[in-house]
Amino acid sequence: MKLNQFAIIGLGRFGSSLGRELSQLGYEVLGIDHDEEKVNEMSSVLTHAVAADGTEEEVLRSIGVRNFDCGIIAIGDDIQASILAAILLKDLGVKKVVAKAVSELHGRVLEKIGVDRVIYPERDMGIRVAHQLVSPNLLDYIELSKNYTIAELGVPKKLTGKTLSDINSRGRFGCSVVAINKPKGMIIAPVAEDVLTEDDVMVVIGTNRQVEEFQESIER
Incomplete structure (x- = not known):
């Protein structure tokens, strides 16, 4: 509705x-x-x-x-x-x-x-700010439930030129990139051949642990 x-x-x-x-x-x-x-x-x-x-x-x-x-x-x-x-x-x-x-x-x-x-505005904002402070590539973080998270992750320089197939977030970590926010506009339901650049923002969904592991992998 x-x-x-x-x-x-x-x-x-x-x-x-x-x-x-x-x-x-x-x-x-x-x-x-x-x-x-x-x-x-x-x-x-x-x-x-x-x-x-x-x-x-x-x-x-x-x-x-x-x-x-x-x-x-x-x-x-x-x-x-x-x-x-x-x-x-x-x-x-x-x-x-x-x-x-x-x-x-x-x-x-x-x-x-x-x-x-x-x-819970105060609690939720505290959680989001805490995650942003400890994860330099994390632009936003929303807890969908106790187990699932949707996060906006800035694409680091090392992933420039890589495709979604190359990073294989679903195969390696179990989380999915459901959108890519590019300077020219948003790509909803991106395909494996979509190429990332440093100015892009990935919208990732998965369990808390899956998203956390994916974050850590792109920040290393």
């Missing part, structure tokens, strides 16, 4: 950053926050911005939040408000509900009440 309309409850640092990016990508975004100052700051950025209590059922109903494809709960440290907003969005029939969690326990509660996706 393609998501085109997003309602964000909570316009703190995370919520406002998320809303700004979605708006820039061309999506319709409704921002909801009880703080009028935050709402005023985002009113020129988002499609709509409303000063209201996102934990009040009648408020959400009157705004028409049920008509949005995705409801995002970006409330900060008020765990009670976060959970209440999640319950209301589910009860109102929002198609997909995403919520920010501030702890593992908070996340487990959100999952129990049926939130479709729980995100």
Whole structure:
């Protein structure tokens, strides 16, 4: 299901950053926050911005939040408000509900009440930055699950002129290069004969260990 309309409850640092990016990508975004100052700051950025209590059922109903494809709960440290907003969005029939969690326990509660996706911005950013610091060719790192990772790896000089067949990531390590981001554009589902250059970025998917071993091999 393609998501085109997003309602964000909570316009703190995370919520406002998320809303700004979605708006820039061309999506319709409704921002909801009880703080009028935050709402005023985002009113020129988002499609709509409303000063209201996102934990009040009648408020959400009157705004028409049920008509949005995705409801995002970006409330900060008020765990009670976060959970209440999640319950209301589910009860109102929002198609997909995403919520920010501030702890593992908070996340487990959100999952129990049926939130479709729980995100941990601070934890996930820490993990990504740590990997980037210790791996010079790693440009980005996303943990898909406890066992699987997708990573963006810069192509080192020693691999310039090599084909995907030459590096044989799948045969040697079990991970796959699923895309190559070249200066002239992205190659999706590259073939064995595609040639790498130093300016390229490989998008690699595999188990954590497979990707780690592949990283180590190209950095040696």
